[in-house]
Amino acid sequence: MVIRISLVVTLLLTLAVFAGVRFSLLLGLGLLIGFTLERCGFGFAGPWRRLVRDRDAQGVIAQLIAIGLTASAIQPLIAYAPGSLIGAIAPVSLSMIIAAAVFGLSMQMILGCGSGTLVNAGSGNIVALAALPLFCLGSFLGSLIVPLAVQSTPHVPLNLTKLLGVEQSVAVTLAGLLVVGLIARGFSQGSIWNRKFLTAAVFLAVLATLHVLIAGQPWGVVYGLGLWTAKAAQGIGWDPNTAQFWIHPVNATALKESILTDTTSLTNIGLITGAALAAWIDSVNKPFKQSIAVWYYVVAALFGLFLGISSRLAFGCNVGGLFSGIASGSVHGWAWLIAGFIGSVAGVHLRDKLWLRASREAR
Amino acid sequence: MSRRIGIITALIAIILIVALDWSLGTPPDPYRAPDPMAFGSISGASGAICSFVPGAENDTTNRH
Numbered sequence: 052m053v054i055r056i057s058l059v060v061t062l063l064l065t066l067a068v069f070a071g072v073r074f075s076l077l078l079g080l081g082l083l084i085g086f087t088l089e090r091c092g093f094g095f096a097g098p099w100r101r102l103v104r105d106r107d108a109q110g111v112i113a114q115l116i117a118i119g120l121t122a123s124a125i126q127p128l129i130a131y132a133p134g135s136l137i138g139a140i141a142p143v144s145l146s147m148i149i150a151a152a153v154f155g156l157s158m159q160m161i162l163g164c165g166s167g168t169l170v171n172a173g174s175g176n177i178v179a180l181a182a183l184p185l186f187c188l189g190s191f192l193g194s195l196i197v198p199l200a201v202q203s204t205p206h207v208p209l210n211l212t213k214l215l216g217v218e219q220s221v222a223v224t225l226a227g228l229l230v231v232g233l234i235a236r237g238f239s240q241g242s243i244w245n246r247k248f249l250t251a252a253v254f255l256a257v258l259a260t261l262h263v264l265i266a267g268q269p270w271g272v273v274y275g276l277g278l279w280t281a282k283a284a285q286g287i288g289w290d291p292n293t294a295q296f297w298i299h300p301v302n303a304t305a306l307k308e309s310i311l312t313d314t315t316s317l318t319n320i321g322l323i324t325g326a327a328l329a330a331w332i333d334s335v336n337k338p339f340k341q342s343i344a345v346w347y348y349v350v351a352a353l354f355g356l357f358l359g360i361s362s363r364l365a366f367g368c369n370v371g372g373l374f375s376g377i378a379s380g381s382v383h384g385w386a387w388l389i390a391g392f393i394g395s396v397a398g399v400h401l402r403d404k405l406w407l408r409a410s411r412e413a414r
Numbered sequence: 415m416s417r418r419i420g421i422i423t424a425l426i427a428i429i430l431i432v433a434l435d436w437s438l439g440t441p442p443d444p445y446r447a448p449d450p451m452a453f454g455s456i457s458g459a460s461g462a463i464c465s466f467v468p469g470a471e472n473d474t475t476n477r478h
Contacts, residue, residue: 071447175420267452267459371464
């Protein structure tokens, strides 16, 4: 434990000296988020799966509490500091809704959402390791497609804090989360409370709020993955001037600068490393290869690609779209929740079928 | 083979990504670093965010 803490402190201090304190803090936040999610077994795909399959709402209730706490903190903060803080506000559209449903389905196929795939990869999960490279590629491909989607279908940005004011927006957000929680409780069998998940939810809300204060914007995952691929593509001759997404000054700057100064890249690196640190000791007793047919890894990689493309078209994954969207007061977060859950229900059943087949063939 | 091999693979991949970006691109410049916290700072959010909407002038749609 002492060695791991020393390594982390050295890493953070080095980054503070070579890049800046803000970037070091963001990497630290990512590390803590990754460590918390891995250590508490908390995520998004798993709880949704347990709700659908086992009528167990414990994880979903913890998610709702995390979002509610974050919303109560960041909506007033963003309204108080409009020049320096921004929310995860994005439009609602048909393509956005379909993409969220595809993401919901895909995340059940690999049992990893945006954050979950990074955490699982960091903890040495072979399915996540197979899916992650194509998740990155998909995020880049999605960035090339999303301008076409925006131009071809109506995209309506609905920001609750602008429409209703901050107090009412927070109240509506909390009321919405309460309604979802009551529906989940009605569907659930057994207790809806889980101390470990609730602890993770409170930690996550605190870290997500700190993220807004430090980075100036809510926590996200997918942007960084697309950026890494865009940089690699640029390295092999792709011209970013041919892509509407990447010629925007914000993205052109991100492409030009180091990933060690990009918010989502840093938290993504932190998530993977934090999960690795949390899983390191127990990993010796867990097998690397799972007893499934090799073709399932190809399926996982394919759905990793879908995760990437769909999360760009849905203006964020379960983190940037659902968690940060709802917490910021963006209606697209609510649309994401409904569509993503419908996709997840289909994904749970499809995964069970394919996983069973892959397990039988491996015997 | 234990899962530790997977953890090592993931960490090596991260190190490679950072090293390649450092060697082929622009290394970070600490003298151009923003304030430690965006809150209350003139160097606020970068805007490079998952909810970025191309062609919708994000500076106005995202900011409250």
